[in-house]
Amino acid sequence: MNIKVKVILSVISVLLVSTIVLIIIANQNYTNSLTFLGEETLHGAQQAFMQLEQSDVKMLSAVSVALTTNDELLKAYAERKRDRFYELAGPIYDTLKNRYGITHWNLIDTPPSSVIFARLSKPELFNDTVRRITYINSVRTGNVTFGKEVGKTGFVLRTITPVVYKNAIIGYQEIGEDIDKFFRLIKKQTNSDVALIVDKKFMNHKEWESTRSSKKLADNWSDFKDNLIVSSTFDNVSILPMDIRVAEVPVQGKILGVFDQNNSVYQRSIFPVKDASLKTVGCIMIVQDITKTAGEMRSSRIQLIVLIIVLSIVLCTIIILLLQRLVFSRLNHMINTITRVVGGDVNYKVKEDDEIGRFEAQIVEILRNLIT
Amino acid sequence: MGQLFDLRQKIERIIKQKGLDDIDIKGKIGMKSGVVICFLKPETPDDPNRMARVKKAASEILNTIV
Numbered sequence: 001m002n003i004k005v006k007v008i009l010s011v012i013s014v015l016l017v018s019t020i021v022l023i024i025i026a027n028q029n030y031t032n033s034l035t036f037l038g039e040e041t042l043h044g045a046q047q048a049f050m051q052l053e054q055s056d057v058k059m060l061s062a063v064s065v066a067l068t069t070n071d072e073l074l075k076a077y078a079e080r081k082r083d084r085f086y087e088l089a090g091p092i093y094d095t096l097k098n099r100y101g102i103t104h105w106n107l108i109d110t111p112p113s114s115v116i117f118a119r120l121s122k123p124e125l126f127n128d129t130v131r132r133i134t135y136i137n138s139v140r141t142g143n144v145t146f147g148k149e150v151g152k153t154g155f156v157l158r159t160i161t162p163v164v165y166k167n168a169i170i171g172y173q174e175i176g177e178d179i180d181k182f183f184r185l186i187k188k189q190t191n192s193d194v195a196l197i198v199d200k201k202f203m204n205h206k207e208w209e210s211t212r213s214s215k216k217l218a219d220n221w222s223d224f225k226d227n228l229i230v231s232s233t234f235d236n237v238s239i240l241p242m243d244i245r246v247a248e249v250p251v252q253g254k255i256l257g258v259f260d261q262n263n264s265v266y267q268r269s270i271f272p273v274k275d276a277s278l279k280t281v282g283c284i285m286i287v288q289d290i291t292k293t294a295g296e297m298r299s300s301r302i303q304l305i306v307l308i309i310v311l312s313i314v315l316c317t318i319i320i321l322l323l324q325r326l327v328f329s330r331l332n333h334m335i336n337t338i339t340r341v342v343g344g345d346v347n348y349k350v351k352e353d354d355e356i357g358r359f360e361a362q363i364v365e366i367l368r369n370l371i372t
Numbered sequence: 373m374g375q376l377f378d379l380r381q382k383i384e385r386i387i388k389q390k391g392l393d394d395i396d397i398k399g400k401i402g403m404k405s406g407v408v409i410c411f412l413k414p415e416t417p418d419d420p421n422r423m424a425r426v427k428k429a430a431s432e433i434l435n436t437i438v
Contacts, residue, residue, distance in 0.1 A: 335403075341399070342408055344395055344399070344410040345395040371410065
């Protein structure tokens, strides 16, 4: 193999390797950009969720404290007049429910009975025992406590306030709300769909079926093997991954990657939801439709790759042409000159305008001296 | 003595017959054989080795058995 072929092959190889490396970098950059986009959305949703929770805890606490200072309500409860209590609290509950989304207002007796005295959401149901951690904590500390807990209807954010009457705690007031409304707000803020997924072991199938039935919704218990979609802002559950292990979702959240379906591109991320006992019982899935962004990014990536390939070809051509013109054609010229001098043309003129020209002239001079 | 010079003359005849570039062809034969053709004079001593090299190179370049 002559030097020209070796040099050309080397140049092509170097440019080919460089092109492949640049294409890999371009692809990596595309993946990193999508991950960055997902992280931004994930952090945005996490922040929004935390802020909504903090804000609603304040609102629930304020409502609860205000209600526990209502003399008429206090008196009805202290005298255990359930019907009177419902009569007084019913209109207030309706207002709280309609205006502020408060779905739970319960009065729970002190231990050891710890039974529900009044349940505004379902007045006919009472006397069931409460063992929720928020209640237990409030009993233990004598203070207002709050936290999210998995209930029959899903996740509920609750505050428990001791009810004091004539300087004695006569019971505990539970004010709560389903956190479903958070998801609509998160969707508004992040422009992403949201789903609350809970590990089935924290739920009861019959109770869940009953809850769904009361909302005129189909039982979705069997949609996933281990998890249950408690709430979501979208219907297409097929874009949710099947194999989430709720307990293993990292505290800071996780990007699950890009998912293509029906000409749409979705970025999925997830972060855990802890209940009042700080146990991870579920997770919130963020599903962002990034079809437009991903399309633009893919288009840019293709343009970049095409540009890299075209530039490599142009560069390769320029280098080979330069090598041909400046080196190989000059070497051929030198061989021709030496041939002519050896053939007897001792007056053959050589151009000495560069390194090869000077070298050629020196060789020719030596030959001339030898021949003449 | 004179065999190499005779060979030079033979080569020059063939070049002339074929109408080739004298300088170029003699240069190529010289480069290939390592013997400068124009150095071959009547008094150049016979050398079978050089003779064979020039013949071989000339035959290849002129495409004729020299």
